[in-house]
Amino acid sequence: MPTFNPVTPQDIDHLAAIVGEKYCIANDPEKLSPYGTDEISDKRNNHLPEVVLKPATTAEVSAILRHANQRCIPVTPRGAGTGLAGAAVPLYGGIVLSLERMNRIVEIDTENMVAVVEPGVITNEINLAAAEYGLLYAGYPMSLLSCFIGGNVATNAGGGKAVKYGVTGRYILGLEVVLPNGEIIHLGGKNLKDVVGYDLVHLMVGSEGTLGVFTRIILKLIPLPKAAMDLLVLFPTLQQTINAIPRVLTHSGVLPTTLEFMDRYAVQASARYLNEELPLQDAGGLLLVEVDGGSEAEIEGVYEAIGDLCMESGAIEVYVAPNATTQERIWALRRNIAEALMSISPIQTSEDVVVPISKIAALMDALYAIGERYDVLFPAYGHAGDGNVHVRIIKKPEMPLAQWDAIKHNLLTELFQAVAALGGTISGEHGIGYKKKEFVPLVLDRNVLALHRGIKAAFDPNGIMNPGKVIPDED
Ligand SMILES: Cc1cc2nc3c(=O)[nH]c(=O)nc-3n(C[C@H](O)[C@H](O)[C@H](O)COP(=O)(O)OP(=O)(O)OC[C@H]3O[C@@H](n4cnc5c(N)ncnc54)[C@H](O)[C@@H]3O)c2cc1C
Known part of the structure; x- marks a missing residue:
């Protein structure tokens, strides 16, 4: 991991001049703290950013990244913070780049059946706007009333309608991306087919803020079922x-x-x-x-x-x-x-493992055996139609926290090993963030990980974009 520079008062002056004083938060732990977490349950993993910036335009995002790259300051893009893998937590401090002000639906193009949106639009607002024209944006994460479309693209969110309609990536036709060095690139567009060059649009989808910042998204719409x-x-x-x-x-x-x-x-x-x-x-x-x-x-x-x-x-x-x-x-x-289970005991971990559909029963057997062995609550639910089982491992209220901390790692290791043995994978939609990073080698081999590191270095040679996420550290 590269060594980063702390954010200095001079940096803050420079960055505040880009976004405006009102949209730059610094030196105020109370106001910074909501940007140091996501919906991941164990709040002991929170980490405060040094500064939060709320740009309103692509040009402002570009200017921020150019400065951060020159100064080697880490940048964590942030949507609504509803993620479940700690992906939006600024592990190394630095800048949190909140996209909350870039929240316009720029266009619903009915002739081409596409929507052009900024990343900070709440997902359900796209559904409502498209429905007015008899169209559907088919992404349906269960958090759609609060999450942002930019976060959905960055995690390739799935959800309740994926059996028929697939996940977010199927609907992404084009992206405007600000690269870590501040350059602005345009990938794809309104064309329904495009095979020119490598498919960089879908390399960006699911990249969890580690390769660049999406500032505009072109979405495919389909006819709204009647x-x-x-x-x-x-x-x-x-x-x-x-x-x-x-x-x-x-x-x-x-x-x-x-x-x-x-x-x-x-x-x-x-x-x-x-x-x-x-x-x-x-x-x-x-x-x-x-x-x-x-x-x-x-x-x-x-x-x-x-x-x-x-x-x-x-x-x-x-x-x-x-x-x-x-x-x-x-x-x-x-x-x-999810909320109901949180109200029973906030000390828990939420996993979204995937197995081939024919292996769901075997996975459930393995889960219940692990749950009994470790004496934890193990309710299960999920998107059965695509094998994406949601497992909440919940500390029983009477179990001491120290005991939970002592067993958690072994318990997760056993769970993910069972999933891998069934030909499954460790996340179907929530992503890796920092939370599951150490378990990635269970499902991606050394050669594949080496390619990941090469891709990351090509986009982000200084390693400033959302450091500490997705790709495990080299041994
Ligand atoms: C109750 C509940 C239900 C949920 N149900 C589902 C579900 O059904 N399916 C599902 O997939 N997920 C679900 N989630 C998880 C979460 O809502 C999704 O992962 C969602 O896509 C995150 O969006 P967000 O805007 O909150 O992103 P954040 O949590 O803010 O960020 C997530 C990641 O995206 C990156 N990012 C955000 N915006 C950008 C951008 N503009 N450019 C580049 N990177 C960016 C961040 O750096 C981070 O790595 C649920 C969460 C909760 C709390």
Whole structure:
């Protein structure tokens, strides 16, 4: 890791002149502290930046990076700070570059079905703006009411509708990027196809702020489905819930938009948190299935077929949400699991491992065995339709913190080793940040890591962009 320079009073004067005094925070720990964390649960990992800058234009971002690069000051780009891997935490202090003021939807181009947006737009606002024109931006992270589109691109966010629509990267047609040396480059554009040169757009997607700063994003839109229907399917056991997943995917003849599973503990926690009365909330496992299409008539046969398949797979009950209010109640249950579990015990770790769909049952067996061995709570839920299982490992309230600290590393190592042995990987959407960096060699070999280091050095020879993230240190 390079040695960085501290931010001096002269640097602060220079940087404040770029963004304006009002948008430069320094020498004020209380105001700096919200920028030293993200939604990662263990706040002991927070780290204060020396200065927070809130640029309003690409030119300002460029001027900041040029100065930081010359002075060898680390820069951590920041979206809404909803990340779950510590990727936006400024490990080495320096500058946090908050994109919160670059929050304009520049254009909804209906003829080409694209949106041009700045990185600080809240993801759901893009959905709302596109819907006015009968269009859909199909990214749907569960945090869409608070996260920014720039953060979604930088983490290649997935979410609840990825079974049918895929993850953020599928919708990124073009990017304006400010490189660490302050140069501004334009990658891709409004073309739906483009094979000229290496695919640098998608090298940037998921780069977690380590290669450059996105200042403008061109998104592909698709026609907004006119009808959607949600099913909540209750099974006696989690095993039966999981066994139904490949059956629904291979026998229903369509890809559901959503195929989410939740175990008993996760559902009960969320229902309690929302003060929600659920029928049969003692079911061992639940599937949330959404189908959408061009009309009610088109989807009717589909959801009936899925319901029948679930009943044949041992479901106790299939509830069809009859209206938008009930659909929202069901989705709220799924979206609020994370907050509900945090309210039980804030000392926990949230992992989003992925295995091939056929291995979900084996993964669950491994998880529960590990959970019992270490005496921790292990509720599981996630995007069953793409094998992305969310595992919250929660310290029981009665376990001393020192004991949790002592077991956590071994526990995570065992979890990730089990995932790797099943042919899976250690993150499907939250990213690596600093949190999972040491485990990356379990799934990327030395040659692949050497390529990563080469790419990083080509973009950022001084190593100022979000240092300490994604790529493990060399041994
Ligand atoms: C309740 C809850 C539910 C969630 N559900 C999901 C889910 O379903 N799917 C999912 O994928 N994630 C989910 N997340 C995680 C998180 O919301 C996503 O990772 C999201 O994409 C982060 O966006 P952000 O704007 O908050 O980015 P931040 O947390 O601020 O930053 C994340 C990373 O992006 C980089 N970055 C941010 N903006 C830029 C930019 N303009 N240029 C370059 N780099 C940049 C940062 O440096 C950092 O490395 C959830 C989080 C919570 C709290």
